[in-house]
Amino acid sequence: MKAFVLSGGASKGAFTAGVMRHLIRQGIHQGFKMAIGTSTGSLVGGPALLGDHNYLNNIYTSVHNSDVFRNSFIYWLINEIKNIGPIDASMAPLTKLVRHYYITKNGIDKLIDSGKEFVVTTVNVFNGEVTYVSTKQVAAGEISDETFVRAIVASCSEPVFTEPIQIYGTETGSPYQHDLYYDGGVREFLPFQYAMNLGADEIWAVSTHQIKKDITEWGDSTSPDKVSLVKALAWTIGTLTNEVERGDLFRACVGYRLSHIKAEIKKTCEDNNISTAVIDQFMNICDNMFPGKDMTIPKLHVITPTTPMKTSLEFDPAIMQNYFVDGELDAERYLAGGAPEFNDCVQLLL
C-alpha cells in the first residue's frame, strides 16, 4: 500500500499543496490508498487523495490570517506591533472552511466512497498521546463528520498561538468528550509511524523544512533590546518543531537502512553458500536489534523545498503563491531526477 505523509508548517503548507498538485497532474496520486497529515498536512491530505488540485491551488493562495484565525482586538494589536502572527487565537474561521469542504461539499463521503483512508494527527494535552483520527472511523460510525472536522482543526492548532480543541465535544458518550487536543506536530511532524503500522510499503513524504537547514523563525537580524518574549517563544517552538521532524525522518531512515542491510547480509551469505540455518541466525540477530522487527519497512521518498521558506504563521497570498509554485517546481525536479529513494540518514546528523 502506498501512503502520502504530509508534514506540518502552517502557511508553508502551500508548498505541500503545490507538490501534491504536480503529483496529481502526473496521475501519481491514483495509486495511493492513504494520506496522513499533521497540522497543515491535515488540510492538504483530503483534497490530495481526491485529486482536487484546483481547490488546493485556489485555497492555499487566497487565504489571509482572518480566514484562519480570529483574534480579540488586544491580541490583534499585539500581533500588529510584534508582527509575529496570531496569539491565543480562535480557530473558528478555519473550522468554517474545513466544515464547508468536508461536510457541506461532502468531502468525507467522497473519501469514504473512494475507498481511500485519510488520517490526521493530534496530541491529547491531558495524556500527551498522539491521537490519530481517520475517515475509516467515520465510515464505521465510530465518530461523526463533525468530530473529524474538529480533528483536522485540532491538528492545525498550534500551542500558545491558538486555542486547544475539544475534538469529541459533540460525542456525548465518548470518554474523551472533554479532552483537549493540539497540533500533532508537537510529537510527530512527519507522521510516518501510523503509515508503517498499517503496512504502507511505499511512502511519499512532503516536508516543508529543508533537511540540511534549521528553520528558526527568527527572521531578520534584531537588536538584542528589541527581542521580545513572544519572538523568543516563536523561535523556541520553531526550533523544537524542526527537531521533532528531524527525529521522525531519522527513525524512518534508520528503519529503511536496516532493512537494506538485512537484505545485503542475506544475499552475501547465499552467494557464499552459507547454510540456511546460519543465515536465519544472522536474520534473527538483525530482527532482535531492531525494535520494529515486525514492521513493514517502506520505500521512502521525501520531497523538500529547494528555496527556504521563512514565514509560517502569516497567511499572506503574495507569499503563499510563491510557496505553492515552488512546491510544483520542486516536485517536477524530483520526478525529473528519477524520484530517488531517501536513504541518506547521515545528512540528518550533520
Added chain:
Amino acid sequence: MKRHVRSISVIIIPLLLLSLASCFHSEKLCCEQYSAESESATYCNNHRNAALKFVRFVTDNDERLARLGDFKLFYSTVEDCPTVACIEDAIAAADNLPGFADQYQTEHDYSENDTDLPQGEKAGLILCGFDQAIEGLEKTLEGEE
C-alpha cells in the same frame, strides 16, 4: 467626570483608528476577487502560476529579479489585449522569456480542460493572473535570500 471621559477617549480613539486602518491593511490581489471555488479563480490562478513559475524556475534571487523585470516589460505589451489570441501572439513573439511559452501552454491547457468559461472573459482572467504574479513577486522577492 468630563476629564475621565476625555482620558478614555484618548485611549479609545487611537485604537478605533487603528482598527479601521486594519480594514485597509490587507489589499486583495487580482485573482482574489473571484470566489476560491469558482472556475474564474481556477483560470486566473493557473495563468498566474505560469508567470510565477517563469520567474521562480531559477533559484538565484538576482536572476529572479531579472526575470521579473523581463516579465513586467512583456506584460506592458499585452495588458490592453482584448483577446486570448492577442496575448498568445505576444507570447510567441517574446524571445526573452525562456521557458515561459511552455509554462503558459501547460497552464492554459489545464485551464481550458478544467473550466467552461465564456470566451469573452478569458483574456481578462489571464491578464489578472499575470498582474497578480507581478504584484506578489514585487512584494516578496526582495525579502528572499
